[in-house]
């Protein structure tokens with residue numbers, strides 16, 4: 001059996017261009033779907049996949065680990081950057097999809113079978129509508145509370161917000177009070193039994209991240225995400241030690257060594273690999289083993305398209321340390337037209353029952369994808385009040 005072609009299919013979904021990867025084989029009708037979405041890097045990733053294809057055409061798609069090693073190690077430069085890590089992931093997901101289809105079983109059956117009955121999901125405040133998540137003014141606490149109540153009305157038992165504003169390396173009390181007011185409004189709106197998460201987007205400096213974490217500790221957040229740059233794992237570890245709230249990080253990490261460092265430095269209680277950036281399911285399974293060794297929870301980053309979600313869910317059904325899956329459902333109104341999915345989502349609680357179809361259980365509607373051709377992603381530039389560059 002041979003790989004004959006690797007295609008990329010771009011689908012413009014407002015904030016992101018979903019990059020679907022289709023690996024074709026010489027077996028009639030046998031192909032796999034992956035996803036390599038990396039917002040604002042669409043052309044780079046498509047080019048990287050084309051470069052990697054030269055290593056893979058003619059190879060046996062069943063040798064997933066061997067091909068992964070080739071993609072990561074061949075041609076001198078390792079696949080530990082975000083663009084190549086994403087390109088590798090897109091192909092790797094498609095290879096696992098093929099592996100499941102060949103054996104007629106969902107991917108989670110390939111990894112030892114189901115370890116849970118369902119996977120819990122959480123949503124973004126606003127369900128993935130980017131204006132609600134990213135552009136709700138941090139001093140508009142009432143809006144945070146209203147959107148939180150809506151998420152619970154939609155069936156979710158957990159949601160994530162961006163209640164920490166863009167903050168200069170050192171500021172006084174104002175941003176802290178903003179964040180506190182937003183989290184208090186959400187807690188008041190949903191009560192004590194709903195899990196609230198706050199993503200800092202690594203906006204704060206380590207010291208401001210510490211102050212935010214301490215200010216919000218009293219609200220019992222489910223987790224507090226990227227309180228400082230992920231390059232500053234020692235600082236993140238200090239924050240993790242200083243508060244009771246679990247710290248989460250990992251969506252911008254690519255190499256296994258980065259994930260090892262995040263764990264050995266004890267920087268987090270929740271590790272968030274992005275299966276479409278970290279090198280795919282092959283690498284995610286190694287990261288999960290590291291999580292087991294440190295008894296750290298795993299909750300994949302997953303705001304992208306439907307193949308990413310299918311992969312994140314298959315992974316969840318076979319991974320003991322996995323606690324919850326990020327999801328978006330209102331990013332574009334035609335999301336469900338692009339894909340046929342093998343799993344079912346229960347509206348009450350937004351839990352997902354296992355996929356029963358082979359592989360990742362999805363099929364992409366290529367005609368629908370063609371209706372949404374590439375467009376430049378909406379720019380999201382960030383500047384402080386004085387005009388200096390900040391972190392989005």
Ligand SMILES: [Mg+2]
Pocket residue numbers: 199201225226251
């Ligand atoms: Mg995040």
